[in-house]
Amino acid sequence: MAEMTQLEERQIRDYVDSQTPEESGDEVDIVQKVGRRRVAHENHDLYDVWMTSGQRWWVITNMTNLYLQDDFKSLDQAFTYHIGLNAVLREQFAVQPDEEQVEVVGKPWRRYAGAVEALATAEEAEDFQAVGIRCRESLLALVRDNIGASWVRVHEDKPPQAANAKAWFGIFANSLTGNSKPRTYFKSLGERTWDLAVWLQHYVDASEIDAEIVLGATREVLRTFALLHADYSQPVEQRCPECDSYQVVKESSEVIEKDGAFGTLLHDECAACGWRSEQSFDEWPRERLRRLIDYKTGAWSPPRRSMEDLEVRDTDPGSA
Incomplete structure (x- = not known):
């Protein structure tokens, strides 16, 4: 079994969760990294993901996709399909810039x-x-x-x-x-x-x-x-102070309330060694918070009293 950092495991969990319908109630139970393969100058990480329902997925990166193990009995079969699918997609979108x-x-x-x-x-x-x-x-x-x-x-x-x-x-x-x-x-x-x-x-x-x-x-x-x-x-790319790796990514928490304001806790984390920086609070503007609430359509909403306070702060000339 290949080693993986906590950040790497969390990213795979988040990806599989994002592809799983909420109404199913199924969640990621176990993530195992089963290897890495290199094809055409690209690395592809391979994962075996177990769900709470007992269902299992192969997850393969670059470009990340998941394959039901009931359909792909072996990892080799899933990987071969993954490489072919990527080739077709790259050809199809060859003239589309990122x-x-x-x-x-x-x-x-x-x-x-x-x-x-x-x-x-x-x-x-x-x-x-x-x-x-x-x-x-x-x-x-x-x-x-x-x-x-x-x-x-x-x-x-x-x-x-x-x-x-x-x-x-x-x-x-x-x-x-x-x-x-x-x-x-x-x-x-x-x-x-x-x-x-x-x-x-x-x-x-x-x-x-x-x-x-x-x-x-x-x-x-x-x-x-x-x-x-x-x-x-762009600014100079950040390197990890512990291992000197370039694999430093910005991680954020769920939206929280702090001192009457809403936002997320941010920190830098190294995908290579797991180093984490101190957390900082990123306060969200009112419009960004409203867009999130509209998008969630009730899945998440702050307490009514807090929203009223937020409106008061936005309209109060002395709040700036």
Whole structure:
């Protein structure tokens, strides 16, 4: 049996509970970690979960899913299905960015998705050339959306024209990172991908393979830009003071009342060694509390007197 931290066990319990209908009354009884497997550069943790009803689940991470052991008699069978399901989902959503990417490269990514769709129906050389045009438009959209951003540092007296994507990729690289290796990589990646897209646009003997290469390069530009932007925008990643691990996560309690205010207790916890920081109280604004109450629809509500007190505090000019 593989070792696991309390945090890891709690996360699996919470996941299974979230997938179990409340009206069933069934709860997680035992969580056992039964191993870890690595496929295609990704680790997958494997768990055997027992419910109070006697029902058992296989739970497999990345992307986390659960499989009824009545349907999958062996762990190998469940794991094989899990890997296949993940492959299908990744292919199905290959052109959909994650939440962070939507915020940073939403418009360019929509143009990239149009290029993917164009390839799906392409048959002749001119169709594959059109993929290059759409990829070029995606790269230009990335430039146009960011040339006026507050983080952009232009050292020249006169900034490049918006159509000069290669020059802007260099400016973006210099602005987003001081690390020479990622900076050089993104600058080179942007310039080479731009050249590829322009080449495909004019290549009269363009083929499906050519279009696939340009699509892959364009996607990598958008993905790398989003990663550099996230690294630039976020604080330095916290490391555990006990074991130096990066696996420090923010944990919170259920909503509680403290000194007449409502909120949650927060603490940092290391998934690698189990270290926990001191707790701090995070007071919730009135609107956030109301949204929670509406969402719960009666499953949780603070005492009526406390809610009335809350209303008084919000409307009292001297409460601020």
